[in-house]
Amino acid sequence: MPAMNLQDLQSIREANRHRVEFTRNTCLMLCGGTGCRSTGSLEIKEALQKEITTRGIQDSVDVVETGCNGFCARGPILVVQPHDIFYHNLTLQDIPELVQEQLVNNTPLQRLQYKDPVSKQILPRQQDIPFFAHQLPWVLRNRGIIDPESIDQYIARDGYFAAARALLEMTPGDILQQMHKSGLRGRGGAGFPVHLKWKYASEEKSPVKYVVCNADEGDPGAFMDRSILEANPHSVLEGMLIAARTVNAGHGFIYCRTEYPLALERVQTAIDRAREYGLLGSDILGSGFQFDLEIYQGAGAFVCGEETALMRSIEGGRGMPRPRPPFPAQKGLWDRPTVLNNVETLANVPLIILEGGDWYAGVGTEHSKGTKVFALSGDVRNIGLVEVPMGTSLCSIIYDIGGGIPGKRKFKAVQLGGPSGGCVPAEYLDLPVDYEAISRAGAIMGSGGMIVMDQRTCMVDMARFFMDFVQEESCGKCTPCREGTMRILEILDRIRAGDGVIQDLWELEDLSATIRDSSLCGLGQTAPNPVLSTLKYFPKEYEDHIRNKKCPAKKCTALVKFRVNADKCTSCGLCHKNCPSGAVHWKKKQPAEIDPQKCIKCMLCLDNCMFDAID
Amino acid sequence: MQQNIFHTDNSDYFRPAHRDITPGMWQGIDRVIQECLDVPGAVTQVLRRCQDLVGYLPVELLDYIAHSLNIPASEVFGVASFYSLFSMKPRGRNIIRVCTGTACHVRGADLIMRRLKQTYHLEDGSTTPDRRFTLESVRCMGACGLAPAMNINQTAHGHITPDQALKLLQEYY
Numbered sequence: 001m002p003a004m005n006l007q008d009l010q011s012i013r014e015a016n017r018h019r020v021e022f023t024r025n026t027c028l029m030l031c032g033g034t035g036c037r038s039t040g041s042l043e044i045k046e047a048l049q050k051e052i053t054t055r056g057i058q059d060s061v062d063v064v065e066t067g068c069n070g071f072c073a074r075g076p077i078l079v080v081q082p083h084d085i086f087y088h089n090l091t092l093q094d095i096p097e098l099v100q101e102q103l104v105n106n107t108p109l110q111r112l113q114y115k116d117p118v119s120k121q122i123l124p125r126q127q128d129i130p131f132f133a134h135q136l137p138w139v140l141r142n143r144g145i146i147d148p149e150s151i152d153q154y155i156a157r158d159g160y161f162a163a164a165r166a167l168l169e170m171t172p173g174d175i176l177q178q179m180h181k182s183g184l185r186g187r188g189g190a191g192f193p194v195h196l197k198w199k200y201a202s203e204e205k206s207p208v209k210y211v212v213c214n215a216d217e218g219d220p221g222a223f224m225d226r227s228i229l230e231a232n233p234h235s236v237l238e239g240m241l242i243a244a245r246t247v248n249a250g251h252g253f254i255y256c257r258t259e260y261p262l263a264l265e266r267v268q269t270a271i272d273r274a275r276e277y278g279l280l281g282s283d284i285l286g287s288g289f290q291f292d293l294e295i296y297q298g299a300g301a302f303v304c305g306e307e308t309a310l311m312r313s314i315e316g317g318r319g320m321p322r323p324r325p326p327f328p329a330q331k332g333l334w335d336r337p338t339v340l341n342n343v344e345t346l347a348n349v350p351l352i353i354l355e356g357g358d359w360y361a362g363v364g365t366e367h368s369k370g371t372k373v374f375a376l377s378g379d380v381r382n383i384g385l386v387e388v389p390m391g392t393s394l395c396s397i398i399y400d401i402g403g404g405i406p407g408k409r410k411f412k413a414v415q416l417g418g419p420s421g422g423c424v425p426a427e428y429l430d431l432p433v434d435y436e437a438i439s440r441a442g443a444i445m446g447s448g449g450m451i452v453m454d455q456r457t458c459m460v461d462m463a464r465f466f467m468d469f470v471q472e473e474s475c476g477k478c479t480p481c482r483e484g485t486m487r488i489l490e491i492l493d494r495i496r497a498g499d500g501v502i503q504d505l506w507e508l509e510d511l512s513a514t515i516r517d518s519s520l521c522g523l524g525q526t527a528p529n530p531v532l533s534t535l536k537y538f539p540k541e542y543e544d545h546i547r548n549k550k551c552p553a554k555k556c557t558a559l560v561k562f563r564v565n566a567d568k569c570t571s572c573g574l575c576h577k578n579c580p581s582g583a584v585h586w587k588k589k590q591p592a593e594i595d596p597q598k599c600i601k602c603m604l605c606l607d608n609c610m611f612d613a614i615d
Numbered sequence: 616m617q618q619n620i621f622h623t624d625n626s627d628y629f630r631p632a633h634r635d636i637t638p639g640m641w642q643g644i645d646r647v648i649q650e651c652l653d654v655p656g657a658v659t660q661v662l663r664r665c666q667d668l669v670g671y672l673p674v675e676l677l678d679y680i681a682h683s684l685n686i687p688a689s690e691v692f693g694v695a696s697f698y699s700l701f702s703m704k705p706r707g708r709n710i711i712r713v714c715t716g717t718a719c720h721v722r723g724a725d726l727i728m729r730r731l732k733q734t735y736h737l738e739d740g741s742t743t744p745d746r747r748f749t750l751e752s753v754r755c756m757g758a759c760g761l762a763p764a765m766n767i768n769q770t771a772h773g774h775i776t777p778d779q780a781l782k783l784l785q786e787y788y
């Protein structure tokens with residue numbers, strides 16, 4: 001295809017509008033994200049196509065594979081458009097009946113529809129389901145609506161029109177001004193104002209500059225960036241293109257973790273299509289501006305998410321951080337001025353250019369504008385990806401959208417910010433999503449991991465989990481980070497084994513302060529946070545482990561006795577059924593008994609007992 | 616090692632003999648190296664593609680890569696040991712990756728890990744003597760919605776219990 005101009009872009013938008021507004025055919029929008037694929041959505045797609053062809057309705061029905069809808073725990077998910085009818089937990093066996101009822105008889109198949117857990121009412125439309133109704137999808141605006149591999153459909157949703165405006169109508173100064181007004185701050189963790197970063201890079205006089213997208217997403221429990229790349233890859237490319245235009249960069253990299261094969265595939269497809277359309281390459285949209293980009297695959301090192309380490313990694317070395325300044329905006333990749341932003345940050349950019357900075361800043365709190373995407377997981381009913389306006393309370397995310405804690409268990413804490421963040425206890429549930437407010441509570445906004453924990457989670461174990469992580473991932477350059485985290489891990493292990501002494505708690509605080517104050521990069525500086533926040537909010541739990549040799553959550557194996565409490569046991573037999581080593585003796589109407597000789601301490605009995613009867 | 620070195624007719628390089636690297640693999644390796652000779656910062660990429668070809672990165676191969684790319688061996692070893700993607704030990708025919716990320720941890724990933732270790736006498740990162748399985752822990756594969764999650768080769772499995780994990784593995788030899 002010859003290079004496009006604005007008119008071409010407009011005619012593609014008009015020609016494809018019906019496919020995203022669903023004005024012609026009935027569209028079966030089947031989720032093809034990583035989650036739904038692992039529950040079988042690819043087979044379901046084939047089955048749908050087969051059933052549709054058998055019934056001879058293939059000309060009026062399209063099957064479209066979309067990116068992640070966010071409700072992965074209920075996958076595979078199918079939304080029938082234009083009527084917004086939502087189906088979940090599909091299986092292959094359901095498909096013939098579903099096609100017959102929904103498409104031929106025009107009556108929804110109730111047994112696959114969403115039933116409200118409280119009112120037991122069926123909620124047929126996606127937009128009525130609380131999980132979706134309380135969200136504000138800006139970054140995720142195309143989810144479930146476009147096929148991520150189709151550039152035409154992205155264009156039909158006004159895609160690349162922001163880039164066109166940035167290239168053809170706006171000066172770099174105009175763009176910076178809009179970014180400033182929008183108040184957009186980095187979504188990768190630190191929350192640095194985007195317009196400042198771009199401004200510094202644009203002021204550098206260098207013939208070669210770079211734009212880098214940080215898609216390393218190392219926080220173990222976060223999948224926002226993965227979903228954006230899978231569902232809406234062009235929005236990230238467009239954001240990079242606008243950044244490049246602002247600072248006058250000619251080349252870009254997307255640094256993506258190798259653990260995300262589908263995201264890598266979709267981004268590559270997006271780059272290929274954009275090149276074919278002349279939206280990457282030379283003389284983009286006839287503006288004379290040239291920009292191209294490529295993917296760089298990470299090789300599995302958390303510290304490479306740190307910006308200076310990431311750039312070192314692209315240069316081909318061991319990805320170790322270096323001191324700043326100089327900042328990447330001045331001396332980044334191969335010592336050239338470099339703009340480095342997170343995936344979600346960049347995906348916000350087209351929206352700001354299209355709708356204006358003032359519009360964008362209309363949502364949010366005083367210092368945190370726009371929306372934030374969170375990966376909600378752990379002990380919560382509706383696990384998934386949620387996007388909410390800044391300022392929304394944690395309570396509203398966990399209860400209104402997340403549906404609360406499953407079963408009769410109680411909320412204990414929510415972890416924000418992964419290994420650099422902290423746990424927020426129940427008292428702080430009305431905390432708004434806001435960079436400063438969350439920091440004050442001892443956690444960080446982070447990249448968006450939000451892990452809900454119920455009473456079965458042990459806080460000492462949680463602190464140990466993160467310490468184990470950073471200890472493993474420390475690049476080893478700074479002694480406090482390398483050795484100090486090891487020491488903390490040893491202490492936590494001792495406490496979990498029942499060998500802790502009360503002085504250990506002071507030592508934890510001392511060590512934490514040292515690591516925080518004398519490490520080079522954010523990994524070390526924030527590594528003690530999970531320990532400090534659990535010490536701050538759950539001191540009693542540490543003391544229980546140390547003084548009473550008890551783990552209230554029954555998670556620390558060495559402190560569990562593996563004895564059945566006859567008063568609580570209902571003789572349900574589940575422990576007996578699940579014990580892999582035959583250590584549980586059980587007869588009907590009698591409390592179970594565990595044979596310590598045979599018990600291998602696998603914890604399965606505890607995990608299965610619903611009556612908390614095993615001590 | 617000197618006596619292991621032999622010369623092949625279609626290459627200028629000395630290829631050390633190695634039982635896990637077939638002649639076909641050597642050709643692939645040389646092709647990768649040729650393509651990357653002038654690319655700045657290509658070491659990681661060369662290692663990745665060579666590991667894809669051979670299954671792991673034997674020490675002899677790292678030496679060979681360093682020599683061919685004309686960079687110090689210490690640099691190649693440094694990169695190979697820094698990133699968790701690279702393995703210098705032989706790996707199994709089937710790679711089991713149990714997610715031990717936060718979401719999976721909260722949902723009982725340790726129970727699965729423990730059960731697999733006990734059943735197949737494995738440690739994290741080790742391989743069964745018959746090379747049937749390699750067990751690895753990974754930190755989040757982005758499928759937190761399906762926690763606890765596990766990957767066998769390239770297939771993701773969600774909401775698994777220790778029993779189901781063992782059952783799934785029976786199909787892989």
Ligand SMILES: Cc1cc2nc3c(=O)[nH]c(=O)nc-3n(C[C@H](O)[C@H](O)[C@H](O)COP(=O)(O)O)c2cc1C
Pocket residue numbers: 185186187188189190191192214215216217218219302303304305306307308340341342343345346447521522523
């Ligand atoms: C140890 C460490 C890991 C990080 N991992 C990530 C990551 O996975 N993704 C990310 O976008 N930023 C990560 N960051 C933050 C980056 O260094 C950088 O601040 C960010 O990518 C800048 O983009 P933003 O301004 O758009 O947020 C990490 C920082 C540290 C210290």
Ligand code: SF4
Pocket residue numbers: 303320321473474475476477478479481482519520521522523524525
């Ligand atoms: S703080 Fe830790 S991870 Fe960061 S540079 Fe120092 S040793 Fe490396």
Ligand code: SF4
Pocket residue numbers: 564568569570571572573574575576586591592605608609610611612613614
């Ligand atoms: S699972 Fe719990 S309640 Fe059921 S038999 Fe075992 S100890 Fe008793």
Ligand code: FES
Pocket residue numbers: 031032033034035036037067068069070071072073075076077760
């Ligand atoms: S992958 Fe289908 S909803 Fe997330």
Ligand code: FES
Pocket residue numbers: 220221222714715716717718719720754755756757758759760762763764
């Ligand atoms: S924590 Fe296991 S997939 Fe994310």
